[in-house]
Amino acid sequence: MSGLAIREINKAYGPINALSNISLDVENGKFLCLLGPSGCGKSTLLRIIAGLEDASRGQILLDGRDITNEPAHMRNFGMVFQSLALFPHLSVSENIAFALRIRGASKHVQKMEVERLLSLVHLPGVADRSITQLSGGQRQRVAIARALALKPKLFLLDEPMSALDAKLREAMQVELKRLQQELGITTFLVTHDQKEAMTTADLVVLMSGGIIQQVAPPLEIYRNPANAFVADFIGAANLMEGRVVSPGRVGVPGGTVAINEAPTSGAFTFSVRPEDLELHDEASHSSFFGHIAFTRHLGSGIEVNVTVEGMEKDVVVALPSRHESGLTVGRPVHVHVNGATCVVLR
Ligand code: ADP
Numbered sequence: 001m002s003g004l005a006i007r008e009i010n011k012a013y014g015p016i017n018a019l020s021n022i023s024l025d026v027e028n029g030k031f032l033c034l035l036g037p038s039g040c041g042k043s044t045l046l047r048i049i050a051g052l053e054d055a056s057r058g059q060i061l062l063d064g065r066d067i068t069n070e071p072a073h074m075r076n077f078g079m080v081f082q083s084l085a086l087f088p089h090l091s092v093s094e095n096i097a098f099a100l101r102i103r104g105a106s107k108h109v110q111k112m113e114v115e116r117l118l119s120l121v122h123l124p125g126v127a128d129r130s131i132t133q134l135s136g137g138q139r140q141r142v143a144i145a146r147a148l149a150l151k152p153k154l155f156l157l158d159e160p161m162s163a164l165d166a167k168l169r170e171a172m173q174v175e176l177k178r179l180q181q182e183l184g185i186t187t188f189l190v191t192h193d194q195k196e197a198m199t200t201a202d203l204v205v206l207m208s209g210g211i212i213q214q215v216a217p218p219l220e221i222y223r224n225p226a227n228a229f230v231a232d233f234i235g236a237a238n239l240m241e242g243r244v245v246s247p248g249r250v251g252v253p254g255g256t257v258a259i260n261e262a263p264t265s266g267a268f269t270f271s272v273r274p275e276d277l278e279l280h281d282e283a284s285h286s287s288f289f290g291h292i293a294f295t296r297h298l299g300s301g302i303e304v305n306v307t308v309e310g311m312e313k314d315v316v317v318a319l320p321s322r323h324e325s326g327l328t329v330g331r332p333v334h335v336h337v338n339g340a341t342c343v344v345l346r
Contacts, residue, residue: 002063003027004049004154004186009058011044011210018044020210022058026203029184031177033197036207037233042190043158045207049188050156051075062153077154078147078185082162084139086131086146092118093127096146103150117145120179137168144179155180155187161196173199194234198222206230228345231271238274238315239345243267248339253310255288259339269345274318276341279304279333287334290315295327302327306335 004026011019019041026032034042047053049060051072059068067075086095096117097110105113118124121141131139140160147155157176161169177200180187191197197204198218206213206221206229214226225231228239242250242257244265250257259270283289290308301321305314315335319327 005059005061005064006045006049007059007061009045009048009055009060011041011048011053012056017210019048019055022210022212024205024212024215026186028063028186031180031187031189031200031202032205033201033203034188034190034205034207035194035197035201035233036192036213038192040207041210042192042207046156046158046188046190049154050077050079075154076150076152077156078150078152079155080143080147080157080160082159084143084160086139086143088131090131091127092129092131092134092142095131095142096149098146099150113149114145117148120148120182121145122175136164137172140164140172144176148183148185152185155185157188158190159192160189161191162193169196170199176200198234204234206233208233223343225271225343225345228269228271231343231345236274236316236318237271238277238313239269239271240311240315241267241269252288254290254308255283255334256286257288257337257339257342258286259342259344261339261342261344263344270342271345272337272342274303274316276338277315277317278336278338279306279317279319279323279327280336281334283334284336286339287336289332289334292327292329292331292333294329297321297324306333308335 006022006024009019009022022045034045036042048055051070059066093114096114100110100113114127121144123138123141161172173196189200201218203215204218204221205215208229214221214230222234231237232239240252242252244262245251248258248260248262250259250262288308290306292304293307293314294305296303302319302324304317304327306317307314
């Protein structure tokens with residue numbers, strides 16, 4: 001089989017199970033994001049793929065070949081870490097050509113490769129500069145160029161953009177994605193930033209507590225979260241408790257909503273996105289009642305918190321800016337729910 005196969009990887013640090021039964025099949029050329037809260041095992045999994053850490057149990061196959069026990073330097077994977085780990089006493093070109101030089105490439109080949117890689121990461125003309133003369137974003141690009149110098153089979157990145165400011169980070173995410181598409185190189189990016197994952201990934205691998213919660217393309221993981229953890233972690237979601245009162249009719253605190261996908265009876269949890277809710281003065285066949293508790297202007301729109309008697313948390317409603325007038329705190333409102341946008345959770 002071609003691609004990377006991760007088979008029931010387990011990793012324990014003493015009593016801590018950092019990874020439990022991680023299995024994943026990755027086609028060549030895909031961009032995967034390992035996403036999840038701090039401590040969920042993302043870096044441990046990446047380091048095991050890289051060969052920098054041994055698994056307690058399990059196997060890793062690359063194009064059908066078992067590489068579980070192959071040392072890191074034999075795997076020829078490109079890596080970029082949060083620290084970037086550039087050599088500060090070497091120039092840009094010496095940094096990028098480092099691995100080529102170790103492998104005995106001629107001066108001429110090194111020079112050509114450095115030029116090719118610098119143009120690939122959109123950083124021409126800085127080959128002779130010292131690393132200390134570069135901005136954060138430029139260093140980032142040099143680290144990426146260095147990691148790609150040996151034409152690696154896998155490109156592994158561990159939160160490489162977390163030190164950049166928000167705007168530069170977003171620009172780098174787009175650039176990284178473009179570069180990956182251009183090269184068609186299988187890529188794993190560790191991040192705790194769901195927006196970063198949504199921007200870059202073909203497949204998001206959402207983890208928590210050392211297990212995989214869901215593997216899916218960004219839009220699918222957003223639209224069809226597998227469980228409450230995923231719904232809550234990916235974007236803002238209102239998680240609500242409902243009880244079926246008749247087929248497709250679900251009682252919630254403050255009202256009744258229409259959800260076709262609801263179970264036939266009993267209590268269950270569903271999630272609904274803030275942008276799929278509306279505020280009105282009147283009730284509808286699918287709405288519940290509450291009071292405005294707080295409003296937040298986000299430039300692109302407004303976020304309104306609605307307190308509902310009997311609900312533990314405020315319900316968050318996202319509205320376009322043009323709906324701004326009259327959103328005074330304390331005002332009674334009916335929250336209209338489009339049942340087709342509700343996701344019933346297991
Ligand atoms: P993430 O990258 O998602 O933040 P990590 O993979 O770094 O998470 O860590 C997963 C779990 O394993 C955490 O509980 C962490 O404390 C633990 N851990 C990671 N590395 C070590 C180590 N070298 N020794 C002991 N525990 C570790």
